[in-house]
Amino acid sequence: MVLQKRxxxxxxxxxxxxxxxxxxxxxxxxxxxxSCDNSQIQAFEILASVAGNFLQENDSSVLDNxxxxxxxxxxxxxxxxxxxxxxxxxxxxxxxxxxxxxxTVSPCVTGSGGEHDNQRVMDDSSLLxxxxxxxxxxxxxxxxxxxxxxxxxxxxxxxxxHGNFDSLPNGSTGRKLVNRDDGENFVRCxxxxxxxxxxxxxxxxxxxxxxxxxxTSEENNSRHSSVLDDPQRMYPFKKxxxxxxxxxxxxxxxSHCQGIFDSSDAKVNGANHGAAIEESSSxxxxxxxxxxxxxxxxxxxxxxxxxxxxxxxxETATIGSLKRTVLEAVTAVLGxxxxxxxxxxxxxxxxxxxxxxxxxxxxxxxxxxxxxMLEPRHNQISPPSYNKDPCFLTTAPRQKLSRQSxxxxxxxxxxxxxxxxxxxxxxxxAESDLNMVSSLTDASANNNSSKCRTLVAVPAINMGALAVxxxxxxxxxxxxxxxxxxxxxxxxxxxxxxxxxEKLGTGRWRDxxxxxxxxxxxxxxxxxxxxxxxxxxxxRISPQQRRGEPVxxxxxxxxxxxxxxxxxxxxxxxxxxx
DNA sequence: CTTAGGG
DNA sequence: CCCTAAG
Numbered sequence: 269m270v271l272q273k274r275x276x277x278x279x280x281x282x283x284x285x286x287x288x289x290x291x292x293x294x295x296x297x298x299x300x301x302x303s304c305d306n307s308q309i310q311a312f313e314i315l316a317s318v319a320g321n322f323l324q325e326n327d328s329s330v331l332d333n334x335x336x337x338x339x340x341x342x343x344x345x346x347x348x349x350x351x352x353x354x355x356x357x358x359x360x361x362x363x364x365x366x367x368x369x370x371x372t373v374s375p376c377v378t379g380s381g382g383e384h385d386n387q388r389v390m391d392d393s394s395l396l397x398x399x400x401x402x403x404x405x406x407x408x409x410x411x412x413x414x415x416x417x418x419x420x421x422x423x424x425x426x427x428x429x430h431g432n433f434d435s436l437p438n439g440s441t442g443r444k445l446v447n448r449d450d451g452e453n454f455v456r457c458x459x460x461x462x463x464x465x466x467x468x469x470x471x472x473x474x475x476x477x478x479x480x481x482x483x484t485s486e487e488n489n490s491r492h493s494s495v496l497d498d499p500q501r502m503y504p505f506k507k508x509x510x511x512x513x514x515x516x517x518x519x520x521x522x523s524h525c526q527g528i529f530d531s532s533d534a535k536v537n538g539a540n541h542g543a544a545i546e547e548s549s550s551x552x553x554x555x556x557x558x559x560x561x562x563x564x565x566x567x568x569x570x571x572x573x574x575x576x577x578x579x580x581x582x583e584t585a586t587i588g589s590l591k592r593t594v595l596e597a598v599t600a601v602l603g604x605x606x607x608x609x610x611x612x613x614x615x616x617x618x619x620x621x622x623x624x625x626x627x628x629x630x631x632x633x634x635x636x637x638x639x640x641m642l643e644p645r646h647n648q649i650s651p652p653s654y655n656k657d658p659c660f661l662t663t664a665p666r667q668k669l670s671r672q673s674x675x676x677x678x679x680x681x682x683x684x685x686x687x688x689x690x691x692x693x694x695x696x697x698a699e700s701d702l703n704m705v706s707s708l709t710d711a712s713a714n715n716n717s718s719k720c721r722t723l724v725a726v727p728a729i730n731m732g733a734l735a736v737x738x739x740x741x742x743x744x745x746x747x748x749x750x751x752x753x754x755x756x757x758x759x760x761x762x763x764x765x766x767x768x769x770e771k772l773g774t775g776r777w778r779d780x781x782x783x784x785x786x787x788x789x790x791x792x793x794x795x796x797x798x799x800x801x802x803x804x805x806x807x808r809i810s811p812q813q814r815r816g817e818p819v820x821x822x823x824x825x826x827x828x829x830x831x832x833x834x835x836x837x838x839x840x841x842x843x844x845x846x
Numbered sequence: 847c848t849t850a851g852g853g
Numbered sequence: 854c855c856c857t858a859a860g
Contacts, residue, residue: 776848797849
């Protein structure tokens with residue numbers, strides 16, 4: 269039997285490519301040109317705001333990733349590169365894994381000489397478990413108070429769809445990859461507000477019904493029952509919102525350790541892919557003393573970093589699906605909820621109204637370190653000066669989303685305010701599928717070796733943590749909306765579903781979800797309802813016509829029986845409600 | 847938000 | 854899986 273485990277990855281940041289900024293006219297390197305006297309910090313934000321849209325942009329600039337082993341860390345790094353040719357601006361996610369590529373396309377890495385530790389995972393269809401596990405390096409390790417890192421180089425990149433691998437980053441810049449074994453618990457620990465669901469050392473029950481099924485059939489009703497959870501169930505999308513929310517508080521604490529790039533070591537060739545921008549005078553050679561009206565500051569933003577992301581994906585997922593998932597996440601993140609922050613010598617510049625010159629960004633000062641970062645949109649809880657200055661360009665087009673987030677913000681405001689970085693330790697208990705497995709097949713068994721793991725502690729406010737799960741945008745940009753990845757029901761899931769439906773009937777999908785799939789975040793009650801529909805259909809057709817993982821006939825029979833029974837019940841109730 | 851159904 | 858009308 270296959271025990272499914274879940275891999276949770278938290279990408280502490282993504283690096284996005286050179287930004288095709290405002291001055292698209294300035295071809296080639298996303299160079300920006302702004303007049304010194306009246307340009308304001310906002311101008312930069314406009315530029316950077318493009319990052320939020322660049323997926324849609326039609327720009328041909330390509331991030332130049334020359335080799336540089338500088339800043340090479342053990343952690344993951346996700347880079348986003350522009351698509352090279354067409355204007356679709358489509359991206360692919362690339363997965364690095366322990367320095368090995370698992371992909372079948374051309375050269376893993378080319379590009380300016382030098383060996384590359386990060387090789388790509390090139391076989392999209394191989395299971396994550398095949399690659400990410402058993403390496404002995406994916407050791408969970410506490411790195412700081414909020415995340416654990418995977419040891420070994422696991423990285424990712426967002427790359428042109430047509431795979432020009434010639435510009436792979438070869439060095440990582442300290443982005444972190446989090447591997448949590450239990451998404452559920454992870455979620456829980458971030459949900460400090462949600463009336464602690466029971467977090468115990470015992471596996472969450474797959475079925476928590478006390479009711480007696482009309483089909484008091486054979487088996488496994490021995491499953492422990494437990495109280496139905498609090499009414500404030502958090503469905504996937506809610507969690508996502510919450511994440512977005514929690515992340516909002518990040519930048520306000522001035523602790524933007526992530527998503528910051530420094531221009532200090534930028535090189536003309538972009539040799540250091542970690543460098544964010546490059547600055548040079550537009551009036552090369554000329555001596556213009558500070559304050560001159562005509563001085564322009566040229567900035568070439570080589571890369572951006574996207575805030576932290578978390579990914580929850582089954583171990584049995586394919587590399588391809590991991591890529592898609594990450595891509596969706598990145599896409600969603602880039603699509604909105606972002607804000608650009610600017611740092612000068614590591615210090616955040618908060619006053620949008622200052623001019624570059626006033627701020628100290630001038631052509632003459634080649635040594636100042638200017639950094640850009642992408643941060644969650646609603647992070648200005650008490651911004652010093654630009655409260656009244658709606659970051660134009662960035663907010664305007666997305667009022668709706670903004671409002672949503674705002675309300676969420678209020679909901680969880682306390683956390684933002686308290687800025688408390690609580691640390692929780694949980695005895696995790698594998699995730700749903702695993703639980704299901706153990707409960708269904710091994711009711712009496714105990715201490716399944718891999719069952720419980722001590723997990724992370726994620727601070728209540730996970731700075732910059734952006735939700736990730738396959739995410740579908742509700743409004744706006746259809747360009748970003750993406751279908752959820754397909755996740756066929758396993759036989760075990762089917763069994764759980766059947767059992768729950770036998771007990772609850774066919775019209776209480778929310779309850780079914782809660783009882784049997786409460787821990788399966790990716791299964792919504794609609795999914796369950798749909799699955800039941802297909803199960804009924806499947807049960808009625810000949811075995812030859814069935815596809816996918818074969819469902820035991822016994823289960824299908826139960827499906828038909830239950831379906832018939834509950835249909836009948838429904839009729840009775842309709843006819844004789846009294 | 848949930849259900850129920852069609853797509 | 855998605856979308857959506859209804860309740």
